[in-house]
Amino acid sequence: MTQFTDLGLTKAILRAVSDEGYTNPTPIQAQVIPAMLAGKDVLGTAQTGTGKTASFVLPLLHRIVDEKLRPREKSCGALILVPTRELAAQVVDNIRNYGRHMKHSVAMVIGGAKAGPQIQAMKRGVDILVATPGRLEDLVSTGDIRLDATQTVILDEADQMLDFGFVPAIRRILKKIPAARQTALLSATMPPAIRSLADDFLNQPEEISVAKVSKPIEKIQQKVIYSAKTAKRNLLVEVLNAEDIDRAVVFTRTKHGANKVTQHLDKAGLSAAAIHGNKSQNQRQLALAGFRSGKIKILVATDIAARGIDVDGVSHVVNFELPNVPEVYVHRIGRTARAGKSGIAISLVEETEIPYLRDIQKLIGEKIEAANDPVVSGEANDNSAAEPSRNTPNQRNQRNRGRGRGRGKPSADKAQGDKPQQAQSKSRPAKGPKRPASKKPASRKQGGRRTGDDSAKAGLNRMFANIGTKG
Template sequence: MTEFKSLGLSETTLAALAAKGYTTATPIQAQSIPSLLQGRDLLGIAQTGTGKTAAFMLPSIDRLIASGKRAQPRGCRMLVLAPTRELASQIAQSARDYSKGSRLTVATVFGGTSIHKNKTDLARGVDIVVATPGRLVDLIDQCYAILLGIEILVLDEADQMMDLGFIHALKRIVRELPSKRQTLFFSATMPKTIRDLANQFIHEPVEVKVTPVATTAERVEQFVTHVNQAEKQSLLTIKLRDESIDRALIFTRTKHGADRVVKLLAASGIAANAIHGNKSQPQRERALGEFRSGKVKLLVATDIAARGIDVSGVSHVFNFELPNVPEQYVHRIGRTARAGATGIAFSFCADDERTYLRDIERLTRQKVTAVALPEDFVAESARIKSTRGPVTISRDEMNGRNGRTMQDRNAHHRHNSQSQRGPRANPAGGDRRNGEQRGDRPQGDRQARPEGQRATLGASFGAREGGERPQGDQPRFYGPRKKKWAPRPANGGQRGGARG
């Protein structure tokens, strides 16, 4: 057991830790803090919940205080990049807690919030900025963020940022940074692609590993039940009636799936909130706040939220749908068994998900215990379905995205039905689809137009077909066919005749 006071932290930082009741460092904190206080780069391999936020924030705060510099307008001194808004918000709150007693300022920069406020915060300069890559790139492009004064760069959950497609944004941001800086790189997994990325950012780093790569939390009991996809909702409803559940996270693969689970639970009298990328920032904050306070003890989430939810007291994790990326399973169940507690992870595996289960067991190097369906599952499932009643799903939830309205789709289907019934009647006579024209328009070949009609245009096309530019011609433009040569009209260059 290593105490914080033996790691060389300042009295101000130790006082802030004592105010939160922290006296003993976790393994990653004990291994990282002394090297970071010396200004070394660091490559940290650790799962969420191991205390890595304090591992990089505590020594960084001490270094910022000791340097005595001030942030330049539109700039910052320490930049922390995180993959999700929730994680960025939590890191920023930790920075505020750990820097109490100092004059360091902290700001967040991420989507879903007022970009005007981001500009205002950066305008006067900030000591610590916690950001998601996308919004920060927007501010850089608009010249509202200048990163030349960065002293410390932190990339947290780098593997998740790669999964979410932030690689180009990261490279864009790093181009704006000074070459002389301290860089800290953290990831829960370390495949070759992540290590190659780390080598681009860090120089002769100290490497810290607190758990074997891609292993799951030892204090999490893991179970799997093989069940048909259509029966998962009933099984989840039965499981959630367990009174031992303090707080539970339920993971789905899609946003639509998360919303549907919440609605079906509500129809069975079970309160739950959903959190995913289609929710507005106020909705996400409200759902997470009610979950953290215990007002609503069930939170249904997609994998984008798996890295950004740091809530103590999560006793159960339910994988309603197994992730198709096995590393995500590690991050999902890592939401429980935090701060020394134990946890339980239940997974529901349909026939088409057995491959995902095998990949997970291969990655974690352990077998997930199979549990049979409850003995009264069939009768209980039938009772749940009979009492639940109809559930209406909105258009966005059915599509899983913003698409056409139901009225648009109905109109489309009506149009197709009409097309299949046969030709539409033409009020002017004739069947337009068989080549007949509306009204008294001339029939047959286009050359049957009245004499002189479109003569000028016809001459122009004729001139083109000749392949040579007539002498004295001027350039004329006809829609998308640009820079084609045609003779000047006979009326002195004015557009007249049939074209007028």
């Protein structure tokens, strides 16, 4: 088996790697490090959590020791472009950890923070600059950063930069850097736009792929729980209470949704913090620090913040809402099962998200086990033809009103469908009374008040019984 000592790295770096407790490189590290040390361009594909960061950080540090080049004013010897502030901070931490026994300089240029200190840090030049594309372009345009002396460029998490719309900015940045350079592009997936970017800017790269593209890590147990939209928050609390959780990341689609979910979890007595683009850099760093230390057990995040969540011991990922881009699902659940450990990914799916689930299953090439039947009508539920009343919230509400049980608060579906359904009921009055009382839906409590979640609860109990990792 290959060891770090076999890769030709300098003693100062090997000492730091040993300090971190590592002896054997991961597959991506074992291939990327020698290629970069040989001066080759690299096009690397590997799943999140496989050690991609060290695969390019270690060769960059080795070059600093080996070549002893002094950076020019306002310039950098190596540029690392990343999609998010959190990932930038994570990469800087890695550089400092692996470079602790050698002399080097590193700076971080990111949006959402004051530009003044960043400009000051770049005045004398640095060995390595870690930056997000937007802020870097701003400071290049004002002359506070120069790229004409940059020798190495790393594009980290390139597919995520594509998702965020950064590819045009990346193309403009690369055109400002000398053509005689080394370029490495690393990504969890390789969509056509990223392949095109590589074709345009990489010079005969060594292509390295250590895993099937868009295939989740095998040690992640994936589960789906179908739920009515209005029941999701309470179901989330039950999931997080029922599982033996070390640390959990809960994903929402929007920043507002992340705040709402965090508030709901706090009210339920669960320790949670939100991390998203509207939070200040200090707030995000405090949330991540609390999560890493274990003071906060649940981190509620949007996708734009997720790439910086490189925390050991994340036992669970919960998709409160499914992403509408299937590749993002792979990135999300890659927060767990890191460094060879196992993990659990649970997705709460409501009716409108079923097409997203189908796209995800098509991408990963497998059907995700479901704990219960979909809470919808039509072909998504095998039992829908026989018992459509069990799966459509509007139909349940209609029957309740037809029997005089519609007391209490109005249904959450009222604004969308009450009036047309009432009109339909009046045009066919015979159907309501003919339905036997024994056919009332299981998802309704005594007194006629609907929970919309009994099926999900039953499925949840079955799921935990089968997972075998509880306790």
